[in-house]
Amino acid sequence: MYGIHDEFPQLPGLRYLNHAAVAPWPRRAVLAVNRFAEQNARCGARDYADWLVVESRLRERLQRLLNAPSSADIALVKNTSEALSFVAFGLDWQAGDQVLISDEEFPSNRVVWEALKPLGVEVRQVNLQQGDAEANLLDACGPRTRLMSISAVQYASGLRLDLQRLGDGCRQRGVMFCVDAIQQLGALPFDAQACQCAFAMADGHKWLLGPEGLGAFYCRSDLCEQLKLHEYGWHMLEDTGDFQRQEWHIARSARRFECGSPNMLGAMALEASLSLLEEVGLVEVGKALQERVQWLLDGLARIPGVSLHSPREPGRRAGIVTFSLAGWDNRVLFQRLRDEQVICAQRGGGIRLSPHFYSEARVIEETLQVLHQLATG
Numbered sequence: 001m002y003g004i005h006d007e008f009p010q011l012p013g014l015r016y017l018n019h020a021a022v023a024p025w026p027r028r029a030v031l032a033v034n035r036f037a038e039q040n041a042r043c044g045a046r047d048y049a050d051w052l053v054v055e056s057r058l059r060e061r062l063q064r065l066l067n068a069p070s071s072a073d074i075a076l077v078k079n080t081s082e083a084l085s086f087v088a089f090g091l092d093w094q095a096g097d098q099v100l101i102s103d104e105e106f107p108s109n110r111v112v113w114e115a116l117k118p119l120g121v122e123v124r125q126v127n128l129q130q131g132d133a134e135a136n137l138l139d140a141c142g143p144r145t146r147l148m149s150i151s152a153v154q155y156a157s158g159l160r161l162d163l164q165r166l167g168d169g170c171r172q173r174g175v176m177f178c179v180d181a182i183q184q185l186g187a188l189p190f191d192a193q194a195c196q197c198a199f200a201m202a203d204g205h206k207w208l209l210g211p212e213g214l215g216a217f218y219c220r221s222d223l224c225e226q227l228k229l230h231e232y233g234w235h236m237l238e239d240t241g242d243f244q245r246q247e248w249h250i251a252r253s254a255r256r257f258e259c260g261s262p263n264m265l266g267a268m269a270l271e272a273s274l275s276l277l278e279e280v281g282l283v284e285v286g287k288a289l290q291e292r293v294q295w296l297l298d299g300l301a302r303i304p305g306v307s308l309h310s311p312r313e314p315g316r317r318a319g320i321v322t323f324s325l326a327g328w329d330n331r332v333l334f335q336r337l338r339d340e341q342v343i344c345a346q347r348g349g350g351i352r353l354s355p356h357f358y359s360e361a362r363v364i365e366e367t368l369q370v371l372h373q374l375a376t377g
């Protein structure tokens, strides 16, 4: 019988626990890319209309994954960093305006705001580890705070925030709420409307199981026209196919952020990957992932010398487990794990393990055995 593991025919012996970095593609994404390549070789873009159908299906899948009101609110972008840049360099800032972030953001969600310094925008970093993370963020909002930009799940610690609470607090304070959703989307359900975010963005190559170079940008429809554009081209126009037309209007939809020809190759792959996630369902994906994370947490707790850098509480975590091992330099430990075919990452002063919903129990058990052996010599 064809099962989920046929979708991930990974090398025997490989222990792939690095979905928070770059995920393997499911079989169906490989097939979609092969088909697309073959079609290009045999008949070029003769069937471009069919490609557009796949592209719009992708937009609809992303809309459902994000629970955006409409697929017109979704732009297909290069990556998370590009979408964050659309927001940062699109808003009309006044000197003295303030942006709130945490003090453990991935550089994409820090640098982009710090780059506004010449405009007089101040970036304030808030600690999430001491006390109540959401209260710390909301209490840091002042009269000049215009925007809070936060990762749904922190890339190194794996801390998951209560987005609804943050979204509510931001609305009450008149602060725009921007969510870097890359470490949550595809790992756990996400709801742009429930969390009342103004903007959300994620790339396809982590939990969404797609290729690098294609991501989603959700822009709430009432804010679309507030973002000043810095890229122009044929594809972003209301009458996009009418090349003879001299006058032009920018699309009202989020297509306004897509200036030229799309990443059709990426769209083929990502659409196929998302079809798998939708078939399984994000609630089921989330449950299976939580189970695997729990196995890792339980196993690590039995290994002498392990210090956990990630939260244990189910409500506070997604798919990331980061730890360090007493007496081990992380670089050395990372390399030893790699030698044992445990594919993971070195992040935030520790080793980051990130399974996905399909990860086999064997992979987790063997990884824990390797770690136990290394810890006990």
Ligand SMILES: Cc1ncc(COP(=O)(O)O)c(C=O)c1O
Pocket: 020, 021, 078, 079, 080, 081, 082, 106, 108, 109, 151, 153, 154, 155, 180, 182, 183, 202, 203, 215
């Ligand atoms: C929280 C977070 N934001 C952004 C990124 C980078 O995203 P992109 O390469 O799509 O710009 C990463 C990648 O690790 C990340 O973990």
